[in-house]
Amino acid sequence: MRCTKMHGCGNDYVYVNCFTETVEDPAATARLVSDRHFGIGSDGLILICPSKEADFEMAMYNADGSRAEMCGNGIRCVAKYVYDYGLTDKTDISVDTLAGVKYLKLDVADGRVREVTVNMGAPVLAAADIPVDFAKSPVVSQPLCVGGRDYAVTCVSMGNPHCVIFMDEDVRGLDLEKLGPQFENHARFPKRINTEFVNVIDETHLRMRVWERGSGETLACGTGTCATVVAAILNGLTKDEVAVELLGGSLRIRWDRAQDLVYMTGPATVVFDGEIAL
Numbered sequence: 001m002r003c004t005k006m007h008g009c010g011n012d013y014v015y016v017n018c019f020t021e022t023v024e025d026p027a028a029t030a031r032l033v034s035d036r037h038f039g040i041g042s043d044g045l046i047l048i049c050p051s052k053e054a055d056f057e058m059a060m061y062n063a064d065g066s067r068a069e070m071c072g073n074g075i076r077c078v079a080k081y082v083y084d085y086g087l088t089d090k091t092d093i094s095v096d097t098l099a100g101v102k103y104l105k106l107d108v109a110d111g112r113v114r115e116v117t118v119n120m121g122a123p124v125l126a127a128a129d130i131p132v133d134f135a136k137s138p139v140v141s142q143p144l145c146v147g148g149r150d151y152a153v154t155c156v157s158m159g160n161p162h163c164v165i166f167m168d169e170d171v172r173g174l175d176l177e178k179l180g181p182q183f184e185n186h187a188r189f190p191k192r193i194n195t196e197f198v199n200v201i202d203e204t205h206l207r208m209r210v211w212e213r214g215s216g217e218t219l220a221c222g223t224g225t226c227a228t229v230v231a232a233i234l235n236g237l238t239k240d241e242v243a244v245e246l247l248g249g250s251l252r253i254r255w256d257r258a259q260d261l262v263y264m265t266g267p268a269t270v271v272f273d274g275e276i277a278l
Contacts, residue, residue: 034215
């Protein structure tokens, strides 16, 4: 199978052009390519497919083979792939996902995409729609006991469900290998959860680490970064446009509250093209 490894701020996936390739078992293929010892090594698999609803379709699979609705870093890489590899010459494209059609603007220089801005749509705040099991909705700074410790959590969906925790302690010192699964599999989260642990540096700057359901800690999470900024604004912690520092780089997020749309801007990088035996 011919494939391309790409990353957005270190959030790396293996991409397959399904205009020319066929993937019979995406879940098994995702587990194979994601293995960092016996495969290529990635946070999952993303298939770039034809679409009747948009210019392209993105089908995303986590490292454990589970299907995910959306990936903000992944969709930027899809945009770079389809332009740089000649599947389109448009700099405004649409991509269909399980979270709906997303609209992307490509920043091109010397025939290559440098940056992509994604209209991520409106944040979902109703608890039942995220879904999370809390009596009060929206879930803004509400108490949750995890591993014997009380946290104040804010829950947002940006196509995927997210639980955001603002912390006084430096998130760089957290043991996410222990803490992440406790949140991911908590009974309050019927479809599991992606969890963001966040320090507020100032009103335009956040620092974040993320534990993604089905993949573990990743170097970045696009939908999680958007959810984090929405959560920060809801808690009165930041302005409407924020730079978020991730382990793998930085993303710029803007919540246009007049239109209730979240915009994410960040890079996309090709690592290599190759083949893997299935």
